Amino acid sequence: MVQTQLSRETLLPKLAAHVLEHGLGQASLRPLAKAAGTSDRMLIYHFGNKQALITELLSYIATLYSGALDAMLGDKRPATRQECIARILGAGSDPAMQAFLVLWWDIVAGAARGLPGYGAAAEEMMAKQLEWLEGQMPEDDPDPAGGARYLMTVIEGTLMLSAVGHGDTAHQGLLAGGLLPA
Amino acid sequence: MVQTQLSRETLLPKLAAHVLEHGLGQASLRPLAKAAGTSDRMLIYHFGNKQALITELLSYIATLYSGALDAMLGDKRPATRQECIARILGAGSDPAMQAFLVLWWDIVAGAARGLPGYGAAAEEMMAKQLEWLEGQMPEDDPDPAGGARYLMTVIEGTLMLSAVGHGDTAHQGLLAGGLLPA
DNA sequence: GTGCTGATGTAGCGATTGCTACACAAGCCA
DNA sequence: TGGCTTGTGTAGCAATCGCTACATCAGCAC
Numbered sequence: 001m002v003q004t005q006l007s008r009e010t011l012l013p014k015l016a017a018h019v020l021e022h023g024l025g026q027a028s029l030r031p032l033a034k035a036a037g038t039s040d041r042m043l044i045y046h047f048g049n050k051q052a053l054i055t056e057l058l059s060y061i062a063t064l065y066s067g068a069l070d071a072m073l074g075d076k077r078p079a080t081r082q083e084c085i086a087r088i089l090g091a092g093s094d095p096a097m098q099a100f101l102v103l104w105w106d107i108v109a110g111a112a113r114g115l116p117g118y119g120a121a122a123e124e125m126m127a128k129q130l131e132w133l134e135g136q137m138p139e140d141d142p143d144p145a146g147g148a149r150y151l152m153t154v155i156e157g158t159l160m161l162s163a164v165g166h167g168d169t170a171h172q173g174l175l176a177g178g179l180l181p182a
Numbered sequence: 183m184v185q186t187q188l189s190r191e192t193l194l195p196k197l198a199a200h201v202l203e204h205g206l207g208q209a210s211l212r213p214l215a216k217a218a219g220t221s222d223r224m225l226i227y228h229f230g231n232k233q234a235l236i237t238e239l240l241s242y243i244a245t246l247y248s249g250a251l252d253a254m255l256g257d258k259r260p261a262t263r264q265e266c267i268a269r270i271l272g273a274g275s276d277p278a279m280q281a282f283l284v285l286w287w288d289i290v291a292g293a294a295r296g297l298p299g300y301g302a303a304a305e306e307m308m309a310k311q312l313e314w315l316e317g318q319m320p321e322d323d324p325d326p327a328g329g330a331r332y333l334m335t336v337i338e339g340t341l342m343l344s345a346v347g348h349g350d351t352a353h354q355g356l357l358a359g360g361l362l363p364a
Numbered sequence: 365g366t367g368c369t370g371a372t373g374t375a376g377c378g379a380t381t382g383c384t385a386c387a388c389a390a391g392c393c394a
Numbered sequence: 395t396g397g398c399t400t401g402t403g404t405a406g407c408a409a410t411c412g413c414t415a416c417a418t419c420a421g422c423a424c
Contacts, residue, residue, distance in 0.1 A: 188371090188372095220372090221372085221373075221374095223372080223373075223374085224371080224372070224373095227370095227371075227372080
């Protein structure tokens, strides 16, 4: 025996890297296995079936995302909501975050369609982002909890519009809403 | 000959109905053909190849969406931005709109990934929605153009959060942002 | 009639899909 | 030593994928 000792834990990072690059729609067993240095046969052996693999992979990706947010967390807290939004939207242009973003819409689409695993992963990622956003609210903000949810809604709308070529529409909307400095 | 005289124009409505129900991910030629009462052979004959079919179909769906928005357009204009948002989000619970919404995330995912046809359809649908929203702004609104873009951003964010089980997060955000009556 | 064009049915191709059958080798426990 | 569990390779299955080859039939121009 070659004793490569592949397990879910060693497989998941490579699988995640593959779907972050190629998306979930094209994630079939043989390409996934090749990316992870094993065979489709072994993926089924370790995860049971494809659906379980995807579910576990999505959950793992949610923790990856969580870690990426933590790593991105600046040491100093923004002074205003405007600054908070600007900083977060700026971070979205980071290539690592771009990969998450493109994958994110796959996950949203799956969640909206009720595919198993997608909804849970999406909910977890949004909960983490909300928590992170609450910690990023200005210290003197009159309503940090509500404000974080407000900014969250605006940010997600901006990201969506940007994904479909309406980034300028969102930008003008943020200006009109007083959420970006004029 | 049976003279069924199928053309792109007669095919597209049935194809659209199928993807509105089953999504774009599972849209392979044989099920599509069955839904349209023809064969995969004839779909290729009429559209050339699958990619061209999807592109034309997305464009057609964009016009469908446009028509649905027009049909939904109430005769009286909202008096406030709050009322405008409430009415639009309320319309999103219409079953016909729900089908569009679920499909919408497929389109966003494809657009974010750069799939041919997806970006154009998404952009067109958003442009139409923005135009519709501008027409729905209160008559005495101080900044109808900017306000429409602001509401658009907020609405899209709300829809996205709702799609992943964070509808209450968005709702609280709208409240905190003064976009819904307390 | 003859030939051409457009529309359709039947059949099938090679590739890919998720998954399985089977053999086998290493280690563990009795 | 002998069986059992665990991990792995090879091979292949039935289904589905997008697409094509080929024959056929209706209608039209001449």
